[in-house]
Amino acid sequence: MKSRVLILGAGFGGLELATLLSEALGEGADVTVVDRRDSFVFGYSRIDVMFGKTTLDDVSLPYAAFEKPGIRLVKETITAIDATAKRVTTDGGTYEADFLVIALGADYDMAATPGLVEHGNEFYSDAGADRLRDVFPGFNSGPVIVGICGFPYKCPPGPSECALTLHHYLTERGIRKDCDITFVSPLSSPMPASAEMAQALMESFEEFGIRLLKQRTVIRLEPGLAVLDDGTELPFALFLGVPKHQPPQVVIDSGLTEDGWVPIDLSTLETRFPGVYAIGDMAATGLPKSGTFAESAAHCVSTSILAKLRGSNAQLNTGQGTCIVEYGDGRVSYAQLDFLTGPKLEAIYHPPSIAGKRFKQGFDETRRSRWFNL
The missing domain is CATH 3.50.50.60 (FAD/NAD(P)-binding domain)
Structure with missing residues (x-):
């Protein structure tokens, strides 16, 4: 049985969630992703752009290359979100969903x-x-x-x-x-x-x-x-x-925010509205606002949606992610963090090294291949 999934935002969380649902459901998926941009840029690429090591054009990945079975990605600007009805209005029309996932990140x-x-x-x-x-x-x-x-x-x-x-x-x-x-x-x-x-x-x-x-x-x-x-x-x-x-203004206007951010059940990422989830930087998780944490949130939400469609078991949010630091001299350090699977935060630190640079490059290449077939 098809069930309409509407994902707002094609960042780390939105792209990974759409990919997971496509892998699980194939052409049986009915997933629409809405984003107002033409392309995706890894946040960590900006450090290379600002210091003249590359250009914005060179690190921009066009959404036209994001092609997955059962997934439709549309370039439209969201103008209103009705969480109660799971209805979203854009400059291109109106969408109604059985599951609504808001992954619009944070604005400045x-x-x-x-x-x-x-x-x-x-x-x-x-x-x-x-x-x-x-x-x-x-x-x-x-x-x-x-x-x-x-x-x-x-x-x-x-x-x-x-x-x-x-x-x-x-x-x-x-x-x-x-x-x-x-x-x-x-x-x-x-x-x-x-x-x-x-x-x-x-x-x-x-x-x-x-x-x-x-x-x-x-x-x-x-x-x-x-x-x-x-x-x-x-x-x-x-x-x-x-x-x-801050969250995007359209999210603030929707009434989803409290104390500046969107409250969620940390273990499931579900908002106070049934079937409505918030993942990524605008969600009040208390965890680092980072792309890899949005990815782990997407894994949790995908299992929740699939459980409701298939009667399978949903997995709880792991709160896992990686923070990477570019030193600017060819070395990179990173910390692998696990907030929620054990009784306390687990952090595995890797000091700055050339090997760390290779890890970062592999991180980048894996997602380029997974999301954009590059």
């Missing part, structure tokens, strides 16, 4: 940090990373701030990755001695989920002369000046910011 609230747009740069969006690709070559001296403007945010070690890569970039250009780097974070450590990764990052910061200001948030930018939530004022010649995150 630039206005939440006054002066960010006028006086700073953000590196978490595709456009922001692409813009910095042109900014960096013209920067030659002065203090640089890598600053986080709100919590939670995607990819907890991402700003550390930026600071480390910036150090090596400036060193290669021969101007590191003329540039101070300060990293401002609201967290108590660069990577709370892995004490070993956090310690290694802090040791690298000390080795490379990167100043770390913990448990502080950038709340405002003025010309050449960043103001923190404790009143500290830091001068800068270049500001690289992580904007405040």
Whole structure:
């Protein structure tokens, strides 16, 4: 028996869920994926874009290449979500579903940090990373701030990755001695989920002369000046910011959010509306907002949907994922995390190495092949 599944968003979670349902049901699947974009970009690719190692075009994977039995991916903009009726309106029409999965990720609230747009740069969006690709070559001296403007945010070690890569970039250009780097974070450590990764990052910061200001948030930018939530004022010649995150406005308008995010049953990812799930960055899981955690959530939701269709057993959310840190000098470190399958968090840390770079490349290649047949 076919049952209509509607997936909003074609990111890590949406692509993996659609793939899993196609593998299980084949042409018997009736799955529609809605996304307003033309292509998919791995978030970790932006670090290479911003530092001129590649271009946005080169890392963009067209959704036209996502072809799976029983799956239809449409490019439309979502204008309304009715979770009670499991009905979604887009600029192309109206969709009704038996199962609705919202996987729209998190958007950026630039206005939440006054002066960010006028006086700073953000590196978490595709456009922001692409813009910095042109900014960096013209920067030659002065203090640089890598600053986080709100919590939670995607990819907890991402700003550390930026600071480390910036150090090596400036060193290669021969101007590191003329540039101070300060990293401002609201967290108590660069990577709370892995004490070993956090310690290694802090040791690298000390080795490379990167100043770390913990448990502080950038709340405002003025010309050449960043103001923190404790009143500290830091001068800068270049500001690289992580904007405040929030769910997409259409999700907020739907009434699905509470305290800023979409509440779910952590073990099943189901919202308070039966048959409506939320996975990925906009869900209030308390876990890192990262693509691999959206993938593990997709595995959970796929088994839940299949259980209701076939009477099989659903699997609980494992809360498993991997956080990868690019050091900018050819080395990569990563931590494999397991939040929910045991009595406590399990973290396996792999120090920065060339082997870590190969792991990252394999991670990328596996998903390119699985989702886009590349």
